[in-house]
Amino acid sequence: MNIVVCIKQVPGTTEIQIHPETNTLVREGVESIINPFDTYALEEGVRLRERFGGKVTVTTMGPPQADTALREAISLGADEAVLFSDRVFAGSDTWATAYVLSRGLTKMGGYDLVILGKQTLDGDTGQVGPGLAEMLKLPFVAYVSRIDDIQDGRIRVQRMVEEGYETFEIQLPAIITVVKEINVPRVPSLRGSMKAKTAQVPVWSAEEMGVDPDKAGIAGSPTRVVRIFFPKRERKSEMLTGTLEEQVSALADRLGETV
Amino acid sequence: MAIHIDAEKCTGCGSCVGVCPFGLIEVIDDLAVIKEGCNLCGACKDVCGFEAIVIEQVEQEASEGYSGVWVFAEQRGGNLKAVSFELVTEGRKLADKLGTHLAAVCLGHNVNAVDQLIAYGADKVYLADDPALADHQEDYYTSLLVDLVREYRPEIMLAGATAMGRSFIPRVASILHTGLTADCTGLDIDPETSLLLQTRPTFGGNVMATIMCQAKRPQMSTVRPHVFKKGTPDQQRNGEVVKVDFNKEAVTARTKMLEFVEDLSEKVKLDDAEIIVSGGRGLGGPDNFAIVKELADALGAAVGSSRPPVDEGWIPYSHQVGQTGKTVCPKVYIACGISGSVQHMAGMQTSEVIVAINEDPNAPIFEIATYGIVGDLFKVLPMLTAKLNNSRG
Numbered sequence: 001m002n003i004v005v006c007i008k009q010v011p012g013t014t015e016i017q018i019h020p021e022t023n024t025l026v027r028e029g030v031e032s033i034i035n036p037f038d039t040y041a042l043e044e045g046v047r048l049r050e051r052f053g054g055k056v057t058v059t060t061m062g063p064p065q066a067d068t069a070l071r072e073a074i075s076l077g078a079d080e081a082v083l084f085s086d087r088v089f090a091g092s093d094t095w096a097t098a099y100v101l102s103r104g105l106t107k108m109g110g111y112d113l114v115i116l117g118k119q120t121l122d123g124d125t126g127q128v129g130p131g132l133a134e135m136l137k138l139p140f141v142a143y144v145s146r147i148d149d150i151q152d153g154r155i156r157v158q159r160m161v162e163e164g165y166e167t168f169e170i171q172l173p174a175i176i177t178v179v180k181e182i183n184v185p186r187v188p189s190l191r192g193s194m195k196a197k198t199a200q201v202p203v204w205s206a207e208e209m210g211v212d213p214d215k216a217g218i219a220g221s222p223t224r225v226v227r228i229f230f231p232k233r234e235r236k237s238e239m240l241t242g243t244l245e246e247q248v249s250a251l252a253d254r255l256g257e258t259v
Numbered sequence: 260m261a262i263h264i265d266a267e268k269c270t271g272c273g274s275c276v277g278v279c280p281f282g283l284i285e286v287i288d289d290l291a292v293i294k295e296g297c298n299l300c301g302a303c304k305d306v307c308g309f310e311a312i313v314i315e316q317v318e319q320e321a322s323e324g325y326s327g328v329w330v331f332a333e334q335r336g337g338n339l340k341a342v343s344f345e346l347v348t349e350g351r352k353l354a355d356k357l358g359t360h361l362a363a364v365c366l367g368h369n370v371n372a373v374d375q376l377i378a379y380g381a382d383k384v385y386l387a388d389d390p391a392l393a394d395h396q397e398d399y400y401t402s403l404l405v406d407l408v409r410e411y412r413p414e415i416m417l418a419g420a421t422a423m424g425r426s427f428i429p430r431v432a433s434i435l436h437t438g439l440t441a442d443c444t445g446l447d448i449d450p451e452t453s454l455l456l457q458t459r460p461t462f463g464g465n466v467m468a469t470i471m472c473q474a475k476r477p478q479m480s481t482v483r484p485h486v487f488k489k490g491t492p493d494q495q496r497n498g499e500v501v502k503v504d505f506n507k508e509a510v511t512a513r514t515k516m517l518e519f520v521e522d523l524s525e526k527v528k529l530d531d532a533e534i535i536v537s538g539g540r541g542l543g544g545p546d547n548f549a550i551v552k553e554l555a556d557a558l559g560a561a562v563g564s565s566r567p568p569v570d571e572g573w574i575p576y577s578h579q580v581g582q583t584g585k586t587v588c589p590k591v592y593i594a595c596g597i598s599g600s601v602q603h604m605a606g607m608q609t610s611e612v613i614v615a616i617n618e619d620p621n622a623p624i625f626e627i628a629t630y631g632i633v634g635d636l637f638k639v640l641p642m643l644t645a646k647l648n649n650s651r652g
Contacts, residue, residue: 011462036582036583037583063296087295090295090296091296091297091298091299093438094429094439095432095433095436095437095438095439098433121582122461122462123461124441124442124460124461125429125439125440125441125442126425126429126441127425127429127432127439127441129429130425130426130427130429130430130433131429131430131432131433133430134401134430134433134434135433139398139513139514140397140426140430140514141426141514142422142425142426143422143426156517159422160422160577161421161422161423162421162422162528162529162530162531163335163521163522163528164519164520164521164522164523165519165520165522166516166518166519166520167516167517167518167519167520168514168515168516168517169514169515169517170513170514170515171513179576180576180579180583180584181576181577218261218298218299221438222436222437222438222472222474222475223438223439223440223470223471223472224298224299224470224471224472224473225298225299225300225468225469225470226299226300226301226456226469226470226471227300227301227302227468227469228280228300228302228466228467228468228469229466229467229469230465230466230467231460231464231465231467235613235627235628235629236629237625237626237627237628237629237631238629238630238631239625239630239631239632239633240630240631240632244632244634244635244638244639244642245642247632247634247639248632248639248642248643248646249646251614251630251632251643252643252646252647252650254612254630255558255591255614255647256650258590258591258611258612259533259534259558259590259591
């Protein structure tokens, strides 16, 4: 089975602090990590390879330093990695990102299953997976919580909805996004880490990928951020006082008022 | 780049440097330099006292031929979801500001009380009723909604950011090559341009972004349940239900739903709950979720969890609230034995009322709590449950 996992390098948000005086984001020393939901996607890809044979290729659209994330993915079990990187990609919204990824995957060809994480920590939209499915014209299921079986070129999956679970069967090649429930990702192996150090990670440019610059980056993004601001924390905070009984009583009253 | 510094006006004062949320500005030789990666948010331009920062304006394609606000009214099992009415209420306000009409689109089979969409503010309901649409087969839904948009050309489309909404609406936006903004917490009309202003949290809620879709139509947004409140229905309101045909032979359905298993274990579902009681590491073990459940029962609430209990296996992942779990926006969120990590708060900080119960007075959760009790949750929760049950009489 030829599996492609698309990941994103994101800032580790534990580090995102607001500078108390200037009210701006503190960016120094913010480490970059593989988007957590993507680690579940990668793990699932590796498990499928262990079960059915084949290979796992991990890709990302990003600046040159995204190479680190790809190498980390190799240490976690991916066989190969490709970095889609070009200045023309910078500032892409989800439509433009899905477009660029689709060009990369089309150039790659020959895949059976494309796996992404449910959403990213920074953008948090969850839109690239479905967008990519449309660009590649692949059948798609979101929020997969379990892969049951692959047989006769069809994959059976379970996915999470608010009210419970649905089981789907789709024809390969296909694309899915996965949720955390699907597995517990492994830690890097020693062999994986060594492989990651020496791996060749090719970088594909816009031209090599046949990317139309009008459809990528800021130029290709239908949405645009027009304003950024820091939310005022206007919440009135009341620490209840008195004996525990009095505090609980006060809380019950306040809840009674609200509900 | 679409942004540049006018070297003649820039004095190198550096006011812009600290304001860039992405840290992309440096002053070199008394001139501000903007590095690559700028996404034109304009924060720097706003603070420049010398008008030295120039951002190219995007040519605005006229919204010619596009008019109207649409709401995708989601239903399951023939019943319209609450978020559909919340969005019709909000959509009505937007339509009024634009002086245009509001329509709801409903796809399904034997959907009940569709006229209520009119009562809540829609002027029209486009209703496609077909047995093939009963199971919300997303290939059908995507194709049908795209066809409707192409035929009727709304300028704005809103949809709930539910599992279904987040899965097929992006496909619709992709085919239409238009902009979609996910999980909006604020919607408004820009008085100058009449464009939709879409505000949403990023970076776990620490930074808010306002987004516009200037050159493409429809401008699409998804909104989480309970972010907007539904209004009061007016049964005297007039409107039209327009029947839409669906020809399933024209669409290839490539995913087949084999089975739907309803999660009956929870009386109140987390995603729709008005009140949520959540437990954290402070509970100490799986059995102690019992006192959380008792309080939840007394309040008619759903049970939630922070990440550690889920990782420990004390409670299933479907209860997890936070960055890698669910984002919720209930009226009341009660956090018990939860310290309040940034990741957990990202999943619940927009709740109307937050109650925190924790032994540690320095727990970060108290910073966002409306009401806080520093105390032993094993005493507080049973006491609170008893009080609430007694006051029922």
